[in-house]
Every structure is written in structure tokens, then in C-alpha cells.
Amino acid sequence: MAATSKSSTDEFIKGLWKENPVFVQVLGMCPVLAVSNTAMNALAMGLATAFVLIMSNIAVSSLRNFIPKQVRIATYILIIATFVTVVDYVIQAVSLDLYKALGAFISLIVVNCLILGRAEAFASKNTVARSVMDGLGMGIGFAFALFCLGAVREILGSGSLFGAQLFHDAFQDWVVMILPSGGFFTLAAWLLLFNWLEQRKERKAKSDEATTLALGKEAV
Amino acid sequence: MSETELVSRPAPPSIWHMYRAMVGVGIVCGLLIVTAFQVTRPIIERNKAEALQKAIFHVLPNASTSATYRLDESGGFLVLEGKGVGAELVYAGYDDNHELMGLAVEAQGMGYQDVIGVIYGYSFAEEAIIGIQVLESKETPGLGDKIESDPEFLENFERLDVSLRDDLSEMANPIVPVRHGEKTHPWEVDGITGATISSVAIADILNRSAQYWMPRIRSHLSDFQGDFQGEE
Secondary structure, X not given: OHHHHOOHHHHHHHHHOOOOOOOOOOOOHHHHHHOOOOHHHHHHHHHHHHHHHHHHHHHHHHOOOOOOHHHHHHHXXXXXXXXXXXXXXXXXHHOHHHHHHHHHHOHHHHHOHHHHHHHHHOHHHOOHHHHHHHHHHHHHHHHHHHHHHHHHHHHHHHOEEOOEEOXXXXXXXXXXXXXXXXXXXXXXXXXXXXXXXXXXHHHHHHHHHHXXXXXXXXXX | OOHHHHHHOOOOOOHHHHHHHHHHHHHXXXXXXXXXXXXXXXXXXXXXXXXXXXXXXXXXXXOOXXXXXXXXXXXXXXXXXXOOOOOOEEEEEXXXXXXXXXXXXXXXXXXXXOEEEEEEEEEOOOOEEEEEEEEEOOOOOOOOOHHXXXXXXXXXXXXXXXXXXXXXXXXXXXXXXXXXXXXXXXXXXXXXXXXXXXXXXXXXXXXXXXXXXXXXXXXXXXXXXXXXXXXX
């Protein structure tokens, strides 16, 4: 199996960058676009999703031999919904303002395809340790991506970061950035950057390969 | 289907295995949810009470204690005992000498995106709304949500006239929204350019609520001046 040939560290790192859930896999776009209007909302939603992802990965991988294939999706949803409910109560207990800002999107973590996707594609086929690393990597990668969007949108849309004003009073807020359309613009800009970096890396690898081949021929 | 294929396919799990997985996971999940609910409930209730208390003192700045009253069937007001689920509530604010400073009243109505919930402070002395705080709003960020932060708009509620006719039956003048910069009377609400629907919604919410509450409150003023167990 391909998964077993990778180390646990690889499982962790892949979610952060190479297989980032937002910038590479483009999963879970609903909360990504809806609650990334401020850095705090984005980070809170990212961390809540990461917690649910890690916990559901642990539960699914622990029970993978106990859950028959025929009822696996229903059971995964039950497990995910439980952790989402727990997160919902915890956020209400931590901050009512944050709970109001995130609104219905906390409950909608249940249907985030990233979480069910990792449960089905990874946790149900791997050990608890590997599933934890996968959940951590994907969860932190998701939270990082949401924060990237939230920070850009808040800086340009409100002239602040985590509520602290960054610019002089003369700065005119780009209101469009905190509206839904701003989410699409910012996501497009980040995707463009990621794809450009990826293509540059590929071009560099090809040119290195060509140079090595040329040097080899000269040597012959 | 050939016999060989039938033999090579793994046997399906029994119904018992499926029940065991679903019911077992369901019971554990249920226990986890109930535990989380029980642990966080007192904290959530305390947070909600603190937020409400903070809002009451925000709209009644001279008050230092408050008491909750409910409207009873006879039209009078009684100090709330218990949780008051489903009851119509108002919050009386008192200063350090237990002098009645005013009442805080919750109101809600439809905004541009969704329901807007507000709490406003009513001063008996001025017969006016003297403060407002938005408790719940999903208005458009950067536009409609200016109802919470626009200083010029909030100036409307430093003294918004809600005085009654002499017979205390209804308000002398309804609260009406006007275009930005056209306010000439103390019962008018100066709107916000670019957030017309949200600012008009606030004026309508306050008008409906004041039309309902002001005659009832003024005709039972003495109900709020008895002994009370104030909350700081």
C-alpha cells in the first residue's frame, strides 16, 4: 500500500503544503469563503475544523475493524456530528461574540467534505498514529489557508488585523473584500500564487534534469 | 453468476454486526454530547447573562443595578421569578441610591439580510430612548452593519422622543425614518446613506416596540419603584 511506504512525518507535511486542502485540493469551500472576512473568524473556524478532523480521524481509525462497510458512511457522519456538537458548545462557552460571528457555519462543519473525505480515504484504512498525523497536517493546513484568506481580506477590507488598526485614517477600506465577492477574489489570488509556485518548481526540476543529461552526454 | 465467483466474494456482515456498530457508536456519541452539554451549560448561561447585563448598562448608562420584570395578564409588571421562558420582559435600571433610572427593552424585526435584535434604554425623565445596542444582526458587512457603529446614526438614539399623549393611550408622534441630513424633529431617525434598508428597519423596530410598550410602562410606572433584588 502506498500509504505505508510514507513516514508519519510525510503524512503530516503533505496536508500543510503539497496536498493543502484549500489551495491544492480545493475542498470545504463553503466555510472558506463565508467566514474568512476577518482573521479571527477564519482562524477560529480553521481550528474548530482541525479539531473535528483530528478527533474523527482518531475515532474512525480506532473503530475501522468494528464498523461494517455497509454502514460506514452513516457511522462516520454520526462521529463527525458528535464532535461538531461538542465544538459548538465549547465555542459558546469560550466567546458568545465569536459564536455569533461564525453563525451556522459551525454546524455546517458536519458536511465539510474534507472531514468525511479523510475519514473515508485515509483513517478507515490506516492506523491511529498515521491518522492523527494526517488529521493534524490537513487540519493545520486548512486553518493556515483560512487564516491566509482572512488576514488579506481583513487588512484590505477593514485596514486592520485581529482588530488592530494598521493604517492611517486616510486609508480607504476596500469594502468589497469583506463582502462575499472579496472571498472569491482573495481565493483566486492565493490559488494563482500556489499554482505559479508549483509550475516554477516543475520548470526548475525539468531544467535541472536537462542540464544533468547534457553534462552526461558531454562526459561520454 | 458462477459458483466460483460466489465462493470468492467475502461473506456480508450479519445484521447483528451492523446494529452493534451503529448502536454502539450512537450510545457513545450520545454520552459525549450530553457530557459536553452539561459541562458547558452553566458557563454558556453565565456568558449570556453577562452579555445581557452589559447591554442593559450600555443603554442605561446611569444605572448600576438592574431588575427583571415581566408583564402579567392584568397589564401590570411583576418582578420575574424563575427563568421567564415565554414571558414578556423588561429590565429596570437603578442607580446607587436605588432610584429608577429607566427601562431597557428588547425588540426585534426584519432587516435586510435577517432578523435584527436590539435592546434600547428608555428614560422616564426625558420620555425618550437614550441608548441602543444591536444584539443580533447579519446585515451586510461594511454597509448595513453601520447601524452598530456609525456615530452619526447612533446620535439619533441619544434622545429619541417617545412621549405619550396626555391620556397615555398612545405615542404623541410615531418614530419615523428620514433621509440622511433631513432630521428636523426629535422623533425622527436620520438614515444612513448606503444602508437605507437597515437604518429604516431599526426605526420600524423601535416604533413598533415603543408603540406597544410605552403606554403599558407609563401607566404602571409605580410597579418599578417597589422593593427589588437588583443585579450588579
